[in-house]
Amino acid sequence: MQRCECEKTCRSACNPHIVLAMLRQYELVERVKEYDPDADEALLNRAYVYTVQKHGTQKRASGDPYFSHPVEVAGLMTDLKLDQETIITALLHDTVEDTLATIDEVEDLFGSDVARLVDGVTKLSKIEAMPENERAAENLRKFLLAMSEDIRVLLVKLGDRLHNMRTLHFIKSPDKRKRIARETMEIYAPLAERVGMYEYMREMQMLAFEQLEPEAYGTITGRLAQIRSADGGQVDAIALAIKQALAEAGLKVEVSGREKHPYSIWRKMAERHVSFEQVTDIMAFRVIADTDADCYRALGVLHTTWQFIPGKFKDYISTPKTNGYRSLHTSLIYENSMRVEVQIRTKQMHRTNEFGLAAHWAYKQGDRPDGQVGWLRDLIEIVDASHDAEELLEHTRLAIYQDRIFAFTPKGALFQLPKGATPVDFAFAVHTDLGAQTVGAKINGRHMPLRTVLNNGDVVEIIKGKNAEPQMSWLGFVSTGKARASIRRSVRLKEREEVATLGRKLFDEIAARLPAKIGKKAVREAVKRLELEDEDDLMYAIGANKLGDRAVMEALVPGSTADLDEADEEPRQDKAISIRGLTPGVGFHLAECCHPVPGDRIVGLRKTDAPVEVHTIDCLELASGIDADWIDLNWGKRSHGAVGRLRVTLYDRPGTLAEMAGLFAQNHANVVALDQTQKDHPFTTYDVELDVDDLAHLTRILSALRASDAVAQAERL
Template identity: 45%
Template sequence: MMRQYELVDRVRRYNPDTDEALLDRAYVYAMRAHGTQLRASGDPYFSHPLEVAAILTDLELDDATIVAALLHDTIEDTGATKVEIERLFGRQIADLVEGLTKIKKLDLVSKQAKQAENLRKLLLAIADDVRVLLVKLADRLHNMRTLKYVPQEKRDRVAQETLDIYAPLAARMGMQDMREELEDLSFRQLSPEAYGSITARMAELRARNGPLVEEIERELQQELTLRGIKAVVKGREKRPYSIWGKMERKAIGFEQLSDLYGFRVILESVEDCYRALGVVHTKWPIVPGRFKDYISTPKPNDYRSLHTTVIGPKRQRVELQIRTQDMDDIAEFGIAAHALYKDESGAQPIILSNESRAYAWLRKTIENLSQGLSPEEFLEHTKLELFHDQVFCFTPKGRLIALPRRATPIDFAYAVHTDVGNTAVGCKINGSIAPLVSELKNGDEVEIITSKAQTPPGAWESIAVTGKARAAVRRATRAAVRAQYAGLGRKIAERAFARAGKVFSEEAIARGMPRLARTSLDDVFSAVGRGEIKTDDLIRAVDPDWSAPRADERGGHRAPNGDGWFELKKGQNLKFKIPDGAEETHGAAIPIRGPRGDLPVRFAPNGGAVPGDRIVGILTPGEGITVYPIQSRDLQKFEETPERWLDVRWDVDELSDGRFPAQLLVTAVNEPGSLAQVATAIAERNGNIEGIEMRSRSPDFTEMRIDLGVFDLRHLNGIMADLRSRAVVSSVERLNG
């Protein structure tokens, strides 16, 4: 176990002005607080916070962070309190320790909803001070290094949590070395056979090739020195998890991997980086498509480097990362590499995390908490943001937008602004009109075309790549559906009040909302539209003394429908009668404009309904109105629930191009070309075949059940007439329930 003076020496190496007395006090306090506590390995518990502090000294962090690491388990696991730590070590350190205590209470490997909520808390805890995250990552790294001492049933859960949450967070903070070690430790636990196979194959390759890495290092170094470029070349094999990930991603075997070695070329200036790149590309053939310039366009986590792959010495494919020493520090330590600066006295390093692009990403993620995302949506959004590589695109004004790989203009639009995404109707990529589903590439200039009349289709959710775009589409879809249900509920409520002889009044309904357990009129009407609140209950909330007439007083349920009536009485089959001179009731009926109208409307599952049919609406809880033609036998299913029957009427413009569902049963001669003739007859009448089922009724005839999209009843009748005129068609029948 590290001694007190050894810890101080480690800090003094990079910070000669360290507060040695502060570190000594923290060391002694934590050691006494943990006392005789033991870890699962049998070691003194204090060895754990001490190792966490040691990891952070490798990141060259400030005194407060090192002290917080020493104390990070004291509030949770000992009798220490925040008040006492604040008295002994100051407010800043006490706040850090308290933040780490809150994170320790999270169970990120529980059920998804709870995991999502805890991820919220994790990010909120680190939002104010990124040092909380740095200590937590070091804490997790040491726990993963000693995972073998944890009970078997817990190891997989901890490893999966590390792979899902902490390794990607380390990557987003630019801490690549820590990320790679966390990934490898998790991989070894979760997939021991794959890990063992890859390490064995790498050992065989190493034995066969000999000191290949050293030879390539030497040749690269000599070539750069000959050109007068001062450089340090470092080579290494790729890590097992990185190799396995590439094999999985590209669906290839180990033998097909050609870039198992990576080399870093560290130079003194940015100018030297580009000179070295020229030397490498002049000396060895480049592998096409493998050059990336992250110096001119850094990654969101501040990573900067030139990447290229060449067929280098020994005819080996060599992956090169060319950068300066400062860039290398950031690549290795990420946000910790530039998180410090001196105060005016020059004595104490202080966190300056708001200058980091990585920390800016973290704050942007926290902002999403204010957008009302559900825990599951927030988890999805954050994981998407953590795991995706980046492409860089530009607005017409030159603004740089970083997006995940495989992003579309839909993602781009929402990255610019939510309102831009919600009103997007088209786009131009590099000046040319392109589909909104196009995959964007690095350097694309994207212009989004908008319309205030547009609302995002629900299908965009499956097309979008970013969590922000998906969440925004879901919100817009929910708002549109809610508005539909609220509109339907208002119409139903108005009619219910009229039937009860009551005056419909929003003010009166608002006063009755507490009885309905709703907080707004929209909530009330939406619940009525969904069938969650019955109209009788709504009227009673306004007038508690009102009572609904009994079933035997209603004399059956009568509902106007176009120019006729249908009648439904308990205990009877469905009977329709259309009395002469029935008064027109179009003004009272709910207008139906189709599935894309302003109300939640579906059509009868067995046969549909088309304009021109006499129709009735059935209120289906949670789904809105289901429209049936009045001749549908399926209506008999609803005889016992007359309160669900709604008066509806068509409200469709004659010039509308909207299609409505109908179903035909066509019996055709069983001979070659019969289906083609049937399809031709429908197409010539501008009908749209949306589905077809065929079965042989006999050796001579085939039955075709055809789902059609038609404009109205006249259109449907015309198609049926054309089908009957075909020699191959024996009969045509419209199906209705």
């Protein structure tokens, strides 16, 4: 088997298109026995034979037998020295999805733990007919939940994805190759980074980059090949100079050098808007020392031997990344103004840095983490809070992206956040409840707006209010998936409560029209007939106008609507406004400031030689001290029809405006005026004037708007 020279543990990472000879049964068992002499050889053999038999004559796109894939994934797991349950899971991970095998059969043959792990890696069979984004989201949802119980699910899944990427070029469809590559770049490579498996991350990024940007990939790899042929062994010469400088200071170290990966160079070119020639730090060097103290001594020697570049030094030894990554990073100016990057670490750090959480699972460590890492708990909260497939994918991508900053609580607790994070993101990172109660923040002792972008090293103190709630406007500036998911969930719950409260009022009106008194038993039976979850669901459905009066009446008292005509159920009339409390013959008009509609509590303002102005009782104009006489007024019995004003905030995506117009049409409301008042991506706000019958009609329209996925917020003006 050919192995790359740069990393003994990385199988064909340098040339991913090399076709490896498949591991034979005895070779796989010998690999496991090398690091785990107590492994159950018979069980491993049985798993190997089982996957070969189940996959039978199935072929991969390359023409190889399908079972070569699970065998190779198992081989990747042995490189990481993982336990036998993980090796067996790797062998069986596709059997339930792609053969007639069942989870029950796997449990009978290999035990409940293996069955649980296999189920966690297996895709849901029901989702094949879903749209692509929903299918991806459902896969991710199940995967994350299984991963929260046992991190080995993630390790096998990453091995599975890595091997699939190594053979991706055999797939004939360019669209399918790009879809898989994009999913790898957006989800699996960042996940590998978050658990510290940098070797997997780099190779996934490289292979995905080749598919997504073939021209850029070809150009950069070609330029690197030119540099390699023309540099006359410059990388080796610099590595030797570094090693000699450290040896003269009494430090025994290993030094290796390499060119940066093409994807890393391309991303730097894109971020800095520079050409290949302008990327100065193409070469990177790694110094492996014996102890932490030697790492810092080596750093001092390098900084005194060559000029270092200010702002490029990072100490991940004293302040590790959340995935456990530890190293010193610095950039030096070598001869002829050449910039080189240097990483300094111990052997143990290097092992952990390359394979992250997987390094802790090695049998010789005897150290079994429970998998409940902080960022993973955040991902599980995001799964629970996300409303649909699009939200789940958006929030998860935000949660696993790589560029991070450090911020501290006043007591010194450290939190890592993505660049661009605000105090609201920080509050949700500390605890979901703290985020929900945030009303203000101090950054480094100074009161600052909640939309302030945090910098590395900021000390953040969150000011909370007992009755505070997340605000929809926060979505305009938060940058973490956890904060965004929590805010959206809170706003949805609040709106649902408001709609359900309205539904209870409308329910009482409906019940009053029935021939019998409605008790709890009748409500429970109605919920069953309507196939709803509970009474709250019923009230929400009524308030959101998902159930008409007739359907509710029939569910409560079957047969009660037999003598009702549609016209009897919801009579509609031409506009007819009458006001009680006015002297006969006195004119009036409805105030433009508050637009009262029949059903509002109203009051009249009478000025000399002017019609009476009719206002809602809570109109803000009434508090301004208008010089006029107040008159107690009521609507006439047949009052029907007025103009209602709404402010509606839509998500800024195609079709939302049409959906809002459709809701108005469904609720028999004519649009009198529509003005766009604000556009703040991802939201657009409109002020709308509608012809409505009365307050109940206007309230139903509001409920329908708030229940729509197109609407972020709706309120009466």
